[in-house]
Amino acid sequence: MGSASNAELAPLLRKLESIATLSDPAREAVAALPMTVRVVEARHDLARDKDRPTHCCVVLTGWACRCKLLDEGRRQILSFHVPGDIPDLQSLHLKVLDHSLGTVTQCRVGFLPHEALRELSVRFPDAASALWRDTLIDASIFREWMTGIGRRTAHGRIAHIICEMYLKLHAVGLAENDRCPWPVTQTDIGDALGLSNVHVNRVLGDLRAQGLIGPRERDLVILDWDALRALGEFDETYLHMERKAAA
Structure with a gap:
């Protein structure tokens, strides 16, 4: 594991700015978020159904997916995620995960503390709006699927x-x-x-x-x-x- 530099958060900034407009102070605050980076091999769990995470995961490189695991190893993939996505952003407000999150390929994954994301949302309303918009777009994608x-x-x-x-x-x-x-x-x-x-x-x-x-x-x-x-x-x-x- 290691600490992230501002450059590590570039995928997240690109993603947020593709769906919303951020002020310069908000961009700087996002780039300064504390984040621990880990390389996770393909086909490994990042979070499991019923977990109570204290951080959100941002995909920095590679592909990840949300899924539900059923009896006898059956799996339903709920969404694919690429660099810049925060596939478990809902864990900021929902204490218990209702699905699993795993890697499709080898990934570099950043772990953002919930506390830091909450502080960002309070201090920078446009950043909070972008994160909220991201969850709404997730719901839109689910409807389309x-x-x-x-x-x-x-x-x-x-x-x-x-x-x-x-x-x-x-x-x-x-x-x-x-x-x-x-x-x-x-x-x-x-x-x-x-x-x-x-x-x-x-x-x-x-x-x-x-x-x-x-x-x-x-x-x-x-x-x-x-x-x-x-x-x-x-x-x-x-x-x-x-x-x-x-x-």
Whole structure:
């Protein structure tokens, strides 16, 4: 573990400024938050269902996810999280976690004390507003995922999540020119969208055959954004981004 420098908090600032406007004093206060940084390997827990955390986790590098674990090892992924996200921000006000939080890839994770976040919110109302807006956008994303799982086809669900994650990465400067990191496995996608591994593999093959995404490789390449967007019935309004890319 180690203490964070201001540079470590750049992903959080980029994320907040993609969804809200911060004054210079608020930006400086966010950059000065006390934070302990830890490298966590892939597929490890950051917090567990029923935990009572005293800090919030901010993803600095890598991908994380929220999930619920059911009987016999079954898992429902509730959301994916990329650098700048604070996936357990609700723990600032809800004492007991009702889900688990874990890494998808190796991550650098910052741990922000609840006390420091509360003080920030009191001293800087625009920072408090940005954090509140972030939780509201989380709820908006949950509604969109529920709609997709309940009513979209498998092709539509996968097209939609590709569009969503591309824009989230683009907003924090981690995607450009229709190319973005894509470290999630077919199993991860299936656990997020209620699909079998075989079904996910078939749909991804169809999207490649139709020329919507590129051949299988480490990064995801979107070849036809308009067609992918139409297939997923994707309307980015629910992401409530003030700016799609960080300066």
